[in-house]
Amino acid sequence: MFEKEYDVIVVGAGHAGAEAAAASANLGSKTLLVTMNLQTIGQMSCNPAMGGIAKGQIVREIDALGGYSGIVSDKSAIQFKMLNKSKGPAMWSPRTQNDRMRFAEEWRMALENTPNVDFYQEMVSGLLVENGRAVGVKTSLGLDIRSRSVVLTNGTFLNGLIHIGDKQFGGGRAGEKAATGITEQLVELGFESGRMKTGTPPRVDGRSLDYSVMIPQPGDVVPEKFSYSDTKALTHQRDCYMTHTSLLVHDLLREGFDRSPMFNGRIKSLGPRYCPSIEDKINRFADKDSHQLFVEPEGWNTVEVYVNGFSTSLPEDVQYKALKSVKGFENVKFFRPGYAIEYDYFPPTQLKHTLETKLIDNLYFAGQINGTTGYEEAASQGLMAGINAHLKINDKESFILNRDEAYIGVLVDDLITKGTEEPYRMFTSRAEYRTLLRQDNADLRLTPRSYEMGLAKKDRLDKMEEKERKSNAFIEFFRETSFKPDDINPILESVDSSKVRQPDKMFKVFSRPRVTMDHMLQLEEVSAFVSENNLDREILEQAEIQVKYSGYIAKEKNNADKLQRLENIKIPKGFDYSKLKSLSYEAREKLKAIQPVTISQASRISGVSPSDISVLLVYMGR
Numbered sequence: 035m036f037e038k039e040y041d042v043i044v045v046g047a048g049h050a051g052a053e054a055a056a057a058s059a060n061l062g063s064k065t066l067l068v069t070m071n072l073q074t075i076g077q078m079s080c081n082p083a084m085g086g087i088a089k090g091q092i093v094r095e096i097d098a099l100g101g102y103s104g105i106v107s108d109k110s111a112i113q114f115k116m117l118n119k120s121k122g123p124a125m126w127s128p129r130t131q132n133d134r135m136r137f138a139e140e141w142r143m144a145l146e147n148t149p150n151v152d153f154y155q156e157m158v159s160g161l162l163v164e165n166g167r168a169v170g171v172k173t174s175l176g177l178d179i180r181s182r183s184v185v186l187t188n189g190t191f192l193n194g195l196i197h198i199g200d201k202q203f204g205g206g207r208a209g210e211k212a213a214t215g216i217t218e219q220l221v222e223l224g225f226e227s228g229r230m231k232t233g234t235p236p237r238v239d240g241r242s243l244d245y246s247v248m249i250p251q252p253g254d255v256v257p258e259k260f261s262y263s264d265t266k267a268l269t270h271q272r273d274c275y276m277t278h279t280s281l282l283v284h285d286l287l288r289e290g291f292d293r294s295p296m297f298n299g300r301i302k303s304l305g306p307r308y309c310p311s312i313e314d315k316i317n318r319f320a321d322k323d324s325h326q327l328f329v330e331p332e333g334w335n336t337v338e339v340y341v342n343g344f345s346t347s348l349p350e351d352v353q354y355k356a357l358k359s360v361k362g363f364e365n366v367k368f369f370r371p372g373y374a375i376e377y378d379y380f381p382p383t384q385l386k387h388t389l390e391t392k393l394i395d396n397l398y399f400a401g402q403i404n405g406t407t408g409y410e411e412a413a414s415q416g417l418m419a420g421i422n423a424h425l426k427i428n429d430k431e432s433f434i435l436n437r438d439e440a441y442i443g444v445l446v447d448d449l450i451t452k453g454t455e456e457p458y459r460m461f462t463s464r465a466e467y468r469t470l471l472r473q474d475n476a477d478l479r480l481t482p483r484s485y486e487m488g489l490a491k492k493d494r495l496d497k498m499e500e501k502e503r504k505s506n507a508f509i510e511f512f513r514e515t516s517f518k519p520d521d522i523n524p525i526l527e528s529v530d531s532s533k534v535r536q537p538d539k540m541f542k543v544f545s546r547p548r549v550t551m552d553h554m555l556q557l558e559e560v561s562a563f564v565s566e567n568n569l570d571r572e573i574l575e576q577a578e579i580q581v582k583y584s585g586y587i588a589k590e591k592n593n594a595d596k597l598q599r600l601e602n603i604k605i606p607k608g609f610d611y612s613k614l615k616s617l618s619y620e621a622r623e624k625l626k627a628i629q630p631v632t633i634s635q636a637s638r639i640s641g642v643s644p645s646d647i648s649v650l651l652v653y654m655g656r
């Protein structure tokens with residue numbers, strides 16, 4: 035029925051599990067994907083969208099490394115938007131609205147077409163552990179399946195408890211069973227576990243809505259895409275719509291507060307602060323008369339609609355009555371009510387940078403089980419866990435991304451160094467080097483590293499190298515070529531009423547804040563260079579960003595290099611902090627618990643002060 039021994043068993047086929055299985059299998063590991071329901075591979079539990087601020091950068095990074103999330107998102111997209119286009123390029127964030135059913139279907143097809151992946155549908159109820167090492171899984175039907183490593187990606191399913199008003203019942207997601215057994219065994223093995231909470235809005239029948247009174251939210255006029263590979267950008271798109279709640283809607287919602295599990299103490303765990311439920315919003319921001327709601331289609335052909343911004347666990351009759359008072363929703367029919375879910379997670383400080391647990395060898399955790407929220411956060415952890423599970427059993431060096439290399443590096447380092455007490459989601463503000471970590475250069479940053487490690491294929495590397503070569507040549511052209519004042523002055527006058535008297539290099543003029551590539555293309559030499567060298571939109575954008583932000587980029591690189599020196603000072607494994615009496619008590623306890631690998635990682639632990647770092651540096655002879 036099964037291989038005698040798999041290289042990697044991945045438990046769960048959400049975003050983390052799907053990426054983990056794809057990565058380990060593509061690297062050559064014989065992989066078994068065990069999941070409770072094979073119909074829900076890559077299921078979007080909440081909103082039908084990928085990317086967005088900071089998350090879009092993560093999808094680009096997954097793609098640059100050779101993961102599938104970007105490709106699946108492109109193939110199932112119904113709308114594309116580059117968010118924050120009015121800000122600097124470090125903030126540009128791609129986002130797609132997706133066809134939920136097609137997204138899951140594309141994931142399943144991608145995995146079925148990946149050699150080395152076997153599938154099995156059942157609940158895993160425990161792990162096989164021998165001599166402190168994970169050697170397989172036990173299923174609820176009593177099967178033992180052996181492997182050399184195990185990746186757990188159980189999402190919101192571990193002892194999941196669903197709440198709608200005063201009703202509560204076990205479940206991992208609406209309509210799906212909760213998973214039991216794993217938490218209990220891991221706690222017995224010495225792991226610490228906790229509870230978190232998240233929620234989702236009702237889904238409604240689009241035929242019952244009056245879109246004529248809502249504000250259309252179309253996609254970009256020239257849609258782009260996530261993947262650096264040859265997926266296609268959309269040629270037509272579906273609109274979303276915006277409407278608003280009102281004081282009447284808020285009053286109707288308040289009528290249900292006494293039956294709300296959020297307010298009557300039944301839900302005890304913490305939910306995502308930045309993705310609050312509607313009852314949370316009207317409670318916390320009581321002075322606000324209205325909140326935005328985004329009405330998002332669930333796919334190309336379905337009439338089902340997702341009501342973004344109306345996440346709730348209030349009783350379904352209260353949800354219905356309140357939503358009927360929203361403009362455009364007067365005749366609304368429900369497909370499914372909103373609900374909240376509580377689930378077990380494992381504080382991620384129990385993990386190494388590879389996402390392997392410190393307690394059990396060859397056991398990896400990825401996704402929501404680590405206290406994160408969001409598809410992109412989960413998918414990127416799955417990718418890293420799948421890669422490292424493969425590398426470890428093949429005695430190869432682990433694959434770790436630094437904070438100045440990728441948002442994925444920031445995510446993993448934050449989780450394992452600082453931990454998280456509320457669902458962790460990525461923000462651009464979490465990255466200290468965000469000018470380096472842009473969505474446009476994820477391939478330049480990561481594809482060579484992934485190729486070297488063995489995951490990204492040669493065609494990806496070739497494409498990235500061509501982009502690098504062409505954009506560097508174009509930047510060099512701007513550095514080398516002089517302009518004539520008579521040619522450039524009409525352009526400058528139209529931009530900022532300025533003029534130049536002397537000939538100078540184009541790079542200098544192009545660096546001015548309001549001069550854009552479109553302006554530069556008005557110069558004959560520039561447009562000739564573009565057509566002679568066949569430069570496409572991506573190259574023009576890359577060259578423009580690198581010219582205009584060269585100062586900021588150089589400064590951040592310099593800062594990153596300085597920090598790298600601390601990164602290079604390793605702390606010996608099992609270092610005895612109790613002998614350093616000049617460390618503060620808090621620092622000593624935190625350092626003992628987290629066991630940082632470098633001085634730089636130690637400096638990021640909350641409670642470890644600069645003076646504690648000085649003590650460590652003195653001890654290490656620096």
Ligand code: FAD
Pocket residue numbers: 045046047048049050051068069070071074075077078079080081156157158159187188189190191192206207213214216232233234309373374375400401402403406407408409412413459
């Ligand atoms: P999941 O997508 O949950 O996948 C887990 C997989 O593991 C499933 O395939 C399941 O069948 C399988 N599984 C679990 N246990 C076992 C077992 N023992 N044996 C076999 N298979 C098992 N994210 C946001 O960013 N914003 C939100 O507002 C938001 N709201 C949410 C609301 C709800 C109600 C839910 C359920 C999720 C919400 N999320 C939200 C979270 C988002 O869905 C997750 O972050 C993401 O899906 C996590 O991916 P994952 O791969 O870790 O787990």
